[in-house]
Amino acid sequence: MLEVQNLSVLLQKQLLLDDISFVLNRGETLCIIGESGSGKTTLMRSILGLLPLSEGKVTLNGELHQSPKRHQTGLPATQLVMQDPIAALNPHQKIKLSISESLYHSSLNKRQIDHAIKQALRDVDLPESFENRYPSQISLGQAQRVCIAKAIIARPNILFFDEPLSALDAIIQKQIAQLLQRLKNQNNLSYIFITHDLGFARHYADKILLLNHGNVEEYQDAISFFKAPESAYGRDLLEAAHILGSLPSKPIKEFQAA
Numbered sequence: 001m002l003e004v005q006n007l008s009v010l011l012q013k014q015l016l017l018d019d020i021s022f023v024l025n026r027g028e029t030l031c032i033i034g035e036s037g038s039g040k041t042t043l044m045r046s047i048l049g050l051l052p053l054s055e056g057k058v059t060l061n062g063e064l065h066q067s068p069k070r071h072q073t074g075l076p077a078t079q080l081v082m083q084d085p086i087a088a089l090n091p092h093q094k095i096k097l098s099i100s101e102s103l104y105h106s107s108l109n110k111r112q113i114d115h116a117i118k119q120a121l122r123d124v125d126l127p128e129s130f131e132n133r134y135p136s137q138i139s140l141g142q143a144q145r146v147c148i149a150k151a152i153i154a155r156p157n158i159l160f161f162d163e164p165l166s167a168l169d170a171i172i173q174k175q176i177a178q179l180l181q182r183l184k185n186q187n188n189l190s191y192i193f194i195t196h197d198l199g200f201a202r203h204y205a206d207k208i209l210l211l212n213h214g215n216v217e218e219y220q221d222a223i224s225f226f227k228a229p230e231s232a233y234g235r236d237l238l239e240a241a242h243i244l245g246s247l248p249s250k251p252i253k254e255f256q257a258a
């Protein structure tokens with residue numbers, strides 16, 4: 001279980017995050033939503049140990065991992081998948097080498113690493129032969145699958161995603177979303193998504209954390225949030241999404257079953 005308690009981040013005399021708390025249980029999906037500049041990326045980076053906390057703490061299964069007094073070590077058993085898969089991969093490295101970087105600290109020997117890479121590619125429905133390609137030789141959707149393979153090969157408990165679908169077209173978005181759902185169910189993974197896509201959050205989130213200017217505006221289960229947001233800001237956000245057509249009035253059955 002990941003527990004974030006009273007987390008605050010002060011950078012350059014600016015309070016970017018103020019007293020953020022939430023809990024993520026094994027197998028749950030949390031979507032962090034909020035307008036641009038509300039602090040979503042800053043929150044993710046501070047949880048991952050990429051930014052120092054000024055207050056609060058982050059524990060994983062009861063063990064302290066981040067606090068103002070503690071040197072930032074980074075959370076073990078977590079992996080991050082970014083928005084732009086091509087930018088996330090080194091253009092000069094074969095896919096095989098990129099994926100193997102996630103096993104840098106593992107005790108596996110070369111034969112075991114080779115086997116794990118092939119398995120990770122199969123897990124994301126890519127042919128094993130892709131290991132010998134360069135990023136310029138694969139499509140955007142395939143590159144995002146490679147990034148997911150790179151994330152899951154280390155057998156994490158928690159995966160963080162920063163807008164992982166926004167660079168992809170609708171059909172590929174749906175395929176990747178279904179792949180993530182399958183991997184989550186197979187491995188009992190926990191997911192934290194940063195997303196502007198409320199339709200996606202409605203289909204996939206168990207919990208919603210709505211940020212507004214670095215504060216938690218709402219933290220509640222997704223069904224309740226989308227049925228009746230507690231805050232005026234939450235209601236405004238859903239109303240805007242309905243007007244723009246980015247939030248269908250009914251959940252899509254096929255997505256839910258995926």
Ligand SMILES: Nc1ncnc2c1ncn2[C@@H]1O[C@H](COP(=O)(O)OP(=O)(O)OP(=O)(O)O)[C@@H](O)[C@H]1O
Nearest residue numbers: 011012014016034035036037038039040041042043
């Ligand atoms: N290293 C930093 N130093 C100072 N201020 C920062 C730093 N990183 C981010 N900020 C500021 O923190 C605020 C929140 O930024 P953040 O990127 O977390 O927002 P966001 O919700 O992820 O936005 P978006 O949806 O556009 O990605 C912004 O005002 C930004 O300028």
